[in-house]
Amino acid sequence: MELKFTPEEEAFRMEVREFIEANLPDETREHLKKGNAPTKDMTVQWHKALHEKGWATPRWPAEWGGPGWSVTQMYIFQQENQRAGAPDPQGFNVGMIGPVLIQFASDEMKKKFLPKIASLDYWFCQGFSEPGAGSDLASLKTSAKWDEEGQQWIVNGQKTWTTYAQHADWIFLLVRTSNEGKKQEGISFLLVDMTSPGVEVHPIQTMDGGHEINSVFFTDVKVPAENLIGEVNKGWTYAKFLLGNERLGAPRVGSSQAKLEQLKEIAKERIVRGKPLWDHPRFRDKYVEAQVELKALEMTVMRVLSSMQAGADQSKPDPATSVIKIKGAQMVQRMTELFVEMAGEQALPWTDGEEGDNARIGPYWAERAAPNYFNYRKSSIYGGSDQVQKGIISKAILGL
């Protein structure tokens, strides 16, 4: 067992840090430091810069353009990128559909899609949830019927909570292709061009005022036969693999570490009842407790990555990813609570849009404090809610 990084790994960390320092646009850095989500342009610019460097797809095999990093290097890269306050590489492409194609798709399909997924020339969004299929995802109804004459699939139905569908060129869809047998056994995995006739995107405004998520409607959408991944009715297997990957990416440890650092920096300057907030014992307690929990999470993430490196079977989801998902969501949410508590009354003013157009009354970080707190309630709901994760732990680990 060894937790320390080797001199080579430390050198790699410096290389990553210097690259980010030299290439991340100030505008992006400032925008994110205020607590904003990156704009589409910001994500695209940074993703492409990383891609050019060969760093946008750290976990992909070298054959498909991965950098051939060790697990430790992947961890260092992710941590540095998040701590620098840079946008993540586009997650639906890199962490979800890419790995599914690599694991399960035909060579032809890989060649057609993977390079453009890696470069973000195709922006993918995720079409899983439906109005009637949330935690019970397998009850989904969006159908794909085989059109013998046209040798194509005809898709009808509605997906919802589709993040950044408004930016997307493609959507990966879970569709019902059979009503026989168990509901999990009639699901297939399709790639659909968002410009296809019959695809309609309707925005959903979230309570923080933002527009991240959408409803996507499909009316007699024609999808070529070759856009089906793997085998018909095997989509559930691919989806479970994808969700395992999603959970592993969920904790955003580096980002929470950066938030803690920022919190401390601000608390030292912020005078509350006559002394810096940092010197208030109740604040210090909350800060330290969050830090302890985050350290434990960091170690858990490293432990899972290390077992992957040691050759654990990667085609099956590891139940430990459920632990990571629950704790990761909790930490992200805890950070947002601490910012609201630190802002006090300065968290009150509502501003429209991503850059405030109302007069800002508080410091630069206060404007997004409350909206982020509201917005990040999502993290214990998406990717399998806390309760779904506990169900997985009960069944897969405890055998209950």
Add this chain to the structure above:
Amino acid sequence: MNFELSDEQRMLSDSLTRFLADKYDFEKRRKYMGLEGGLDRDIWTGFAELGIFALPFSEDEGGLGGSSVETMIVGEAMGRALANEPWAEAMAIAPALLQAGSAEQRAGLAEGIIGGEIMPTWAHLEPGMIDRGEDIQTAEQGGKLSGTKTVVTFGAEADLIFVTAKGADGLGLYLVRKGADSMEARAYKTQDGKRAAEITFDGTPCEPLTGGVSAETAIGMAEARALSASIAEALGCMEVAIDETVEYIKGREQFGRPIGSFQALQHIAAGAVVEKEQVRSMAMYASVMCEDEDETARDLALSSAKVKMCDASRNVGQMSIQLHGGVGMTMEYAIGHYFKRLTMLEIAWGDRDFHMDRLCEAGGLAA
């Protein structure tokens, strides 16, 4: 970065687990607790024959030159078995305290500890010291100790007592043999099935540990390693507490079905797994960090691990009793004994408040 155990470490874990399964099931444990002194020396000899006491000592001292990772592995297994013996005193504390001694002192005592002939303990805390940072009153003068020590683990049974006391040159460490003159040990049982003693020294002859690192340094090392070992021990307890609870709710029927089929109970158990896994991570972190040369980084890392362990111990311990229902309240069932051990481990080596204070005063862990 690598969290995997080596083949040798896996073998250690397997052989100790087999030994404990054979010699230390719940019924046998009950028998040992009823013996005079609360333990069976054959078990202690068995531990020595497995080589576990040789692990932490350097090769110069006749040991195997292992690290605190081995101590963690042993601690987890001992926690699973609810072992009562002062294994941590032998594996974690004695090797660290002996660093204050000369090469001869180290080699001489290491041999006896490794072979199982010497069962050591540490007389450190004093009555009224509810915080570990308070002043030591026990004093050494002219080779004789005076003062009182409290809750010394197996203080009446141990062959060798390490004593923290103030000497002419400040804080020092001293050795006292079992049955030394002018020493009174008032022995009693502990809440979690061990034995301990209040020891009064009244001009007790002692041997100073000198020629090595300072007493402060050795004490800091001993406390760090003991804390790390106790976190691993708590992890072992939590694993079994969860396993026992899950087995119980699978078998217990109410309302015509196993109560483990109720989601309310499943989610409580799953929540305990989440906490326990976080402790496993922290046990690993602690075992590596407890040997860090930077003492501040070491102590803060250990404090963070302890805070997590305290929260999880309480969660897992309480939920285990709750899900067992009435039978969880009985002396007969094992689960109550795990709960009691977990509760005592929360207190050992600085409670949650002590470690929160240490972290808060330092402004948290280093970034």
